[in-house]
Amino acid sequence: xxxxxxxxxxxxxxxxxxxxxxxxxxxxxxxxxxxxxxxxxxxxxxxxxxxxxxxxxxxxxxxxxxxxxxxxxxxxxxxxxxxxxxxxxxxxxxxxxxxxxxxxxxxxxxxxxxxxxxxxxxxxxxxxxxxxxxxxxxxxxxxxxxxxxxxxxxxxxxxxxxxxxxxxxxxxxxxxxxxxxxxxxxxxxxxxxxxxxxxxxxxxxxxxxxxxxxxxxxxxxxxxxxxxxxxxxxxxxxxxxxxxxxxxxxxxxxxxxxxxxxxxxxxxxxxxxxxxxx
DNA sequence: AAGAAGGTCAACCGCACCCTC
DNA sequence: GGAGGGTGCGGTTGACCTTCT
Numbered sequence: 001x002x003x004x005x006x007x008x009x010x011x012x013x014x015x016x017x018x019x020x021x022x023x024x025x026x027x028x029x030x031x032x033x034x035x036x037x038x039x040x041x042x043x044x045x046x047x048x049x050x051x052x053x054x055x056x057x058x059x060x061x062x063x064x065x066x067x068x069x070x071x072x073x074x075x076x077x078x079x080x081x082x083x084x085x086x087x088x089x090x091x092x093x094x095x096x097x098x099x100x101x102x103x104x105x106x107x108x109x110x111x112x113x114x115x116x117x118x119x120x121x122x123x124x125x126x127x128x129x130x131x132x133x134x135x136x137x138x139x140x141x142x143x144x145x146x147x148x149x150x151x152x153x154x155x156x157x158x159x160x161x162x163x164x165x166x167x168x169x170x171x172x173x174x175x176x177x178x179x180x181x182x183x184x185x186x187x188x189x190x191x192x193x194x195x196x197x198x199x200x201x202x203x204x205x206x207x208x209x210x211x212x213x214x215x216x217x218x219x220x221x222x223x224x225x226x227x228x229x230x231x232x233x234x235x236x237x238x239x240x241x242x243x244x245x246x247x248x249x250x251x252x253x254x255x256x257x258x259x260x261x262x263x264x265x266x267x268x269x270x271x272x273x274x275x276x277x278x
Numbered sequence: 279a280a281g282a283a284g285g286t287c288a289a290c291c292g293c294a295c296c297c298t299c
Numbered sequence: 300g301g302a303g304g305g306t307g308c309g310g311t312t313g314a315c316c317t318t319c320t
Contacts, residue, residue: 050305051290051291051306056288088309101308102287106288109286111286
């Protein structure tokens with residue numbers, strides 16, 4: 001079935017909103033709320049479709065909208081969040097109070113994308129050179145994870161031996177490696193992985209944050225978060241299903257992807273990690 | 279001064295997801 | 300289980316503005 005376009009109905013106005021229409025919409029929502037967008041324009045006496053009303057309200061008329069130019073801090077936040085979340089504008093907007101997904105999307109396409117492109121073309125950025133070379137498999141724990149004291153990966157079933165999984169990440173230890181070896185010949189059968197980090201560097205994150213970041217379908221990092229817990233000293237999560245060990249931490253055999261994974265995690269702490277200083 | 283080119287941003291479109299019946 | 304409605308999301312458009320030539 002193909003649904004008819006919502007504005008196909010004759011007589012519905014399109015295009016820029018007038019001041020009068022804005023006032024009608026604001027007054028109506030202040031009085032009655034916006035329980036049903038589809039019914040709202042008729043009830044309010046607007047010749048607009050519900051979608052148009054919702055967009056106008058959420059993007060411009062809401063009282064908590066912050067107008068004006070983006071600050072440098074906001075722009076940096078967008079860049080970092082975009083690196084983590086991709087084009088998930090609504091998720092990015094959720095972390096920028098007063099800004100809308102549409103506004104952020106526009107800023108990205110008109111300013112930030114170009115800035116990033118220009119920045120990445122600059123040779124002195126170490127992260128880029130690492131990503132591009134993809135040969136440095138000797139990244140040290142202190143370089144990628146400055147404050148981490150212990151990183152433990154436990155896996156119940158895996159399709160690689162723990163030695164294989166950790167061999168390219170010098171910071172990973174696998175205390176249960178003996179137990180895991182029993183399934184080392186079982187291809188693509190990993191059911192669950194627990195990843196536990198110890199350290200005092202997750203001060204501002206909650207469960208929702210990790211769900212958003214780690215369940216990103218486009219990241220190829222992890223999928224289907226099963227459990228997340230965060231406290232002052234420790235962060236842990238588990239997820240499944242996974243077909244290969246590589247997906248656990250963004251290609252254990254690929255240093256550049258590991259960099260991306262850790263970069264994503266540490267840029268989320270509120271104290272944005274500048275990899276150029278590593 | 280005028281036209282072209284590029285930039286900006288509000289708004290629309292279509293798809294996907296969720297919920298209800 | 301699936302049809303249909305409501306809503307949210309991301310991509311795209313196009314009108315307007317600014318800068319360039």
